[in-house]
Amino acid sequence: MLAGRMQVGIVTLFPEMFTAVTSFGITGRACRDGIVEVACWSPRDYAKDRHGTVDDKPFSGGAGMLMKTGPLCDAIAAAKAWNDKTPSVIYLSPQGRRLDHTGVTLLAQRRNLVLVCGRYQGIDERVLKTEIDEEWSIGDYVLSGGELAAMVMLDAIIRYQPGALGHEDSAGLDSFADSNTGLSLLDCPRYTRPREFAGLTVPEVLIGGNHELVRRWQLKQRLGQTWLKRPDLLAQQSLDQHEQVLLNEFISEYGTLPT
Ligand code: 21W
DSSP states (O other): OOOSOEEEEEEOSOGGGGHHHHSSHHHHHHHHTTSEEEEEEOGGGGOOSTTOOOEEOOTTOSSOOEEOHHHHHHHHHHHHHHSSSOOEEEEEEEEEEEOOHHHHHHHHTOSEEEEEEOOTTOOOHHHHHHHOSEEEESOSSOOSSSHHHHHHHHHHHHTTSTTOSOHHHHHGGGSSSTTTTOTTSOOOOOOOSOSEETTEEOOHHHHHOOHHHHHHHHHHHHHHHHHHHOHHHHHTSOOOHHHHHHHHHHHHHTTTSOO
């Protein structure tokens, strides 16, 4: 299992953005409890001129600036030195390995990280080569910088630190795969009060209080919802006999019942 608190140093021109992760909800509590220690370094604080210049022209000419190498490397060095052990230095970039559940569990096991957030058109190739250990992306769409990507990564990683999820959430973790193998099945439909809403009722099995039947219904729904909405996820795994029976039930009932 994981041991010891995690340290994540962030190199960013916009440190305030990270309060969204460090101050609120599950991730905010994890930071306050010391499960994870997050600290930011801004290249701005390492700028040498009186204007605090942190961007620079590309040699290619044309539109678009790059992160100025000096302040960027000084901020990375400070973030590395702050870590108690040698960190993995990660650059968030569209060229990186796509983050998915497997990647999150991999990164969640590291005790020391530095996340480097690019702005403008990114960083100099030689800084990449000499300072960066790994490059990660969060998906094939264009963001304005690495901060939101780093925050997504950070949020996902913090959830996997022992003690980060309260007791309410950890109870649901055993429910087949959710925490262990991750997003292998989609969630089942959930209902709260009132029993009738917008003319729609709560499935009877959930009200009956038979926990065995509830668990069976929930697993069947998870298999069915995954079959309906993410057949690619289902194709990646083999179902045991019980699961196959439940899915077959869902499929044969699908379309014959009112939703
Ligand atoms: C986006 C900087 C695009 C530079 C193709 C060739 C970090 C990110 C980012 C950014 C360009 C991540 C171009 C998913 C993201 C990030 C800022 C280059 C011109 N396009 N994951 N040349 N998407 N993005 N644009 O954007 O820093 S992780």
